[in-house]
Amino acid sequence: MLDSLKAALADKVSTAPTDLETHGKDEAYPIRSLPQAVVYAQSLEDVVRTLDWARESGLAVIPFGTGTSLEGHVLPQGPAISLDLSRMNRVLEVRPEDFLAIVEPGVTREQLNAALKGTGLFFPVDPGANASLGGMASTNASGTTTVRYGGMHHNVLALQVVLADGEVLELGRAVRKTSAGYDLKDLFIGSEGTLGVITRLTLRLHPLPSHVHTLRVFFHSLEAAADAAYALMGSGLPLARLELLDELSLSAINRYLQRSYPEKPALFVEFHSSTREALEAESQMALELMREAGAVAVDAARTPEERNAQWEARHQLYWALVAQYPGHKFMITDTAVPLSRMPELVRHSQRLLREMGLGGSIVGHVGDGNFHTLVATGEQDYPKAEAFSARLVEKALELGGTCTGEHGVGLRKKKYLAHEHGAALEWMRQLKRLFDPQNILNPGKVV
Structure with a gap:
């Protein structure tokens, strides 16, 4: 089956064990699951060809950026190929007079800001890791500067997206605001590669603070x-x-x-x-x-x-904790609540860690009501860390919050969506079936 994929994309397809290993894990989810092959796309045409092949073969496609996600977003749940977009890494255009830049999805936030030197502008969304901008849009990433500048939803003006059937859509406009029709662009931000593959982004830039x-x-x-x-x-x-x-x-x-x-x-x-x-x-x-x-x-x-x-x-906190707990796994998760309830959730988290006998760090973007817990566990204790996460999410939902403020759903948070969204979850599933009737785009995630 992979022979036809290699015939279509030649040396852009890899089945090397090291490539499969790299694309079968993320930074924190405990399970590894390898794809059958990795496609290193270099153009829009490569993405379209890959999806054409996937429809014919019935094999799933998982979009992949830099692999810095935390909740199992990129792990195959069955036979799948990984569509690596890191080589689509050109800054296509910088328009300082319009406060925007147009980039391919493999461009990282640090690469974009390096390209902006001398313009007096910067791209502010900072999740910590040097993530790809396509991946950041796919998970609606935010980070340390969100309290002032907002997350990806606030800073993506337009997207080019390839649907499962190979159709290419241009969503949004290169303007600060528009009221023309349904906002399909924002539907794809945070969809974690389950509705389409992002192949170009138009991003809002901000003046460097004086x-x-x-x-x-x-x-x-x-x-x-x-x-x-x-x-x-x-x-x-x-x-x-x-x-x-x-x-x-x-x-x-x-x-x-x-x-x-x-x-x-x-x-x-x-x-x-x-x-x-x-x-x-x-x-x-x-x-x-x-x-x-x-x-x-x-x-x-x-x-x-x-x-x-x-x-x-x-x-560098994550790596500092890894060094402090050698040989341990880390369960890294996030929750968010209304600002007035944030101190209460922090207290609850700290008390819960003590009660369950877990070593962990509490850190977060508290100006957004969003914080993270990084729990160090041994192999045998990992289920206890997952139990901690479940109890923390239950408390966040009780306080009117959400199971994830910025990491995204992936695999770990799927079980909470019915509680959080009620009947709206079925409408999300209907949208998934509409955009991806064969269920070939990152199946098993989100909904």
């Missing part, structure tokens, strides 16, 4: 830090990042990156302001607010080098 100030604020307890985060959100200050880290996180970072942060729960805070005067006034207001909220220590990152070091520490 004045940036960053604080590290430490507290005697995680609960106090969460309460302070809520107070900051209500202050009206121009927050660009608001990140919560627990004491375990700071301990791991200190050892891994040779830092000397106080090993206490902390908020990492960043402001983007229009003038130096405004920045100074806003920083002073934030300091007063944090002290009133119980801060025990405050440290400012004043130079670009210090700011970069601070956010490097936040982004």
